[in-house]
Amino acid sequence: MRHRQLAVVAALWLVAFPVYAESVVKPLQDSDVVARVNGTAIQRKAVRELVQGYLMAQDTPPDPAHVGKLASDALDSLIELELLYQESQAKGITVSDAAVDQEIAQSKSNFPDPQTFAAVMKAKGMTEVDLRRDTRKTMAVNRLLEGGVLKDVQVTPEQIRDFYEKNKDEFKHPADVRASHILIRVPDGARPAERSAARQRAEGLLAKLKAGADFAQLARESSEDPVTKALGGDLGYVDPGEMDPAFEKAALALAPGKLSDVVTTPYGFHIILVTARRDAGYDSLSEVQDRIREVLLKSERQRRQADLAAQLRKKAKIEILDTNQ
Secondary structure, eight states, rough: OOOOOOOOSOSSSSSOOOOTHHHHSSOOOOEEEEEEEEEEEHHHHHHHHHHHHHHHTSOOOOOOOHHHOOOOOHHHHHHHHHHHHHHHTTTOOOOHHHHHHHHHHHTTTTSSSHHHHHHHHHHTTTHHHHHHHHHHHHHHHHHHHHTTTTTOOOOOHHHHHHHHTGGGGGGGSSSSEEEEEEEEEEEOOOOOOOOOHHHHHHHHHHHHTTTTTOOOHHHOOOOOOOOTTTTTTEEEEETTSSSOOOHHHHHHHHOOTBBBOOEETTTTTEEEEEEEOOOOOEEOOOHHHHHHHHHHHHHHHHHHHHHHHHHHHHHHHHHEEEEOO
16 A cells, blocks of 8 residues: 655664665754754754655655755654654653663664664764664654554454445455565675575475475475565465566466476565465455554544644744755
């Protein structure tokens, strides 16, 4: 489903950004203050970091007018974040050093290696002190929300069905197949001997499957795809145009229950099992109800969060000092 909205409360750190962001965002002066919220300053640096995060999702360089709108939205989000943080402090919400350490460790684990993490931090001009401050702040706001306005948010079956009926075109699908795979990765820049060894591993696994080994169990034991490994290799339904061309060609050519030969893609070597085929049509309500529930829960959480922020704005002193972020 295509429901992409700007996050109001966002982690403002650990965001890689495209090079073209530098050419369209106003040159940075760390000391520039663009707004104050009950006396607390918001610097242009924070606005710029958030804009860079938004730009990540775009495939082409945006025009300056669009960046200007993003900057305005980013400042509004930062003001809201500050209001919520101040409310968390007024309610006595604290975040321990151990909790901050755990959250930072989890964020670091999303990077391929410590060097990449350090490079992102350096590119953003952030120190460990900055990272800990922003992490603690975001966690405090999340605790405020989860313990208050977001507590007990629920979605009824009737709301899910109503959404499905009103947005049925969102659930169209082409003729496709449901596939599972086992992946043996090949690192970038691998030497011929490494590629050969990886292929031999894949061929060995294929031989085991042809001899009767259980696909899901072997995937859990041997696949190097961290996303599908625990699922027994299940990728769900594979639509045309979604996957690497070589993978897609092999998967779409298989009948249910059939295995592919070893398939080569930029990620490495795959063994593919097709478990089902379906004609073009609509996903059933039972297939998509969990996705719809998440969309509706997210929408209701955002509405409640916005309502709380609006209440806090009415009581706050907010000064906008520079509208050209």
